[in-house]
Amino acid sequence: MADLLTAEAVREELGGLTEWSGDPTGIGRTVQLGSFPDAIAVVDRVAVVAERLDHHPDIDIRWRTLTFRCVTHSAGGVTHRDVELARHIDDIVRSVR
Numbered sequence: 001m002a003d004l005l006t007a008e009a010v011r012e013e014l015g016g017l018t019e020w021s022g023d024p025t026g027i028g029r030t031v032q033l034g035s036f037p038d039a040i041a042v043v044d045r046v047a048v049v050a051e052r053l054d055h056h057p058d059i060d061i062r063w064r065t066l067t068f069r070c071v072t073h074s075a076g077g078v079t080h081r082d083v084e085l086a087r088h089i090d091d092i093v094r095s096v097r
């Protein structure tokens with residue numbers, strides 16, 4: 001798929017996403033919120049953005065700890081859409097914290 005990011009490009013993008021790690025198979029971030037309701041508020045806001053972008057993260061919820069993973073399933077790897085979604089997730093986490 002033409003828009004898949006190379007390992008090098010993923011590394012470069014992760015340079016600007018300091019809370020994120022990953023490789024061409026996916027990028028992820030774990031974040032601990034102050035409470036379970038705060039964690040769910042983040043998930044709720046991410047859901048709104050994901051619908052608008054028509055691009056959805058995989059989300060693991062454990063009490064007040066969230067793990068997000070962004071990968072473009074249809075492309076089989078990381079694309080710029082995942083990087084964009086990761087930036088939105090960071091903005092939302094900052095706004096709830």
Ligand SMILES: C[C@H](O)[C@H](O)[C@H]1CNC2=NC(N)=NC(=O)C2=N1
Pocket residue numbers: 054055056057070071072073074075
């Ligand atoms: C039809 C719709 O555009 C697709 O199913 C979208 C929805 N959200 C998606 N999100 C992600 N992360 N990868 C996809 O391939 C994807 N596909």
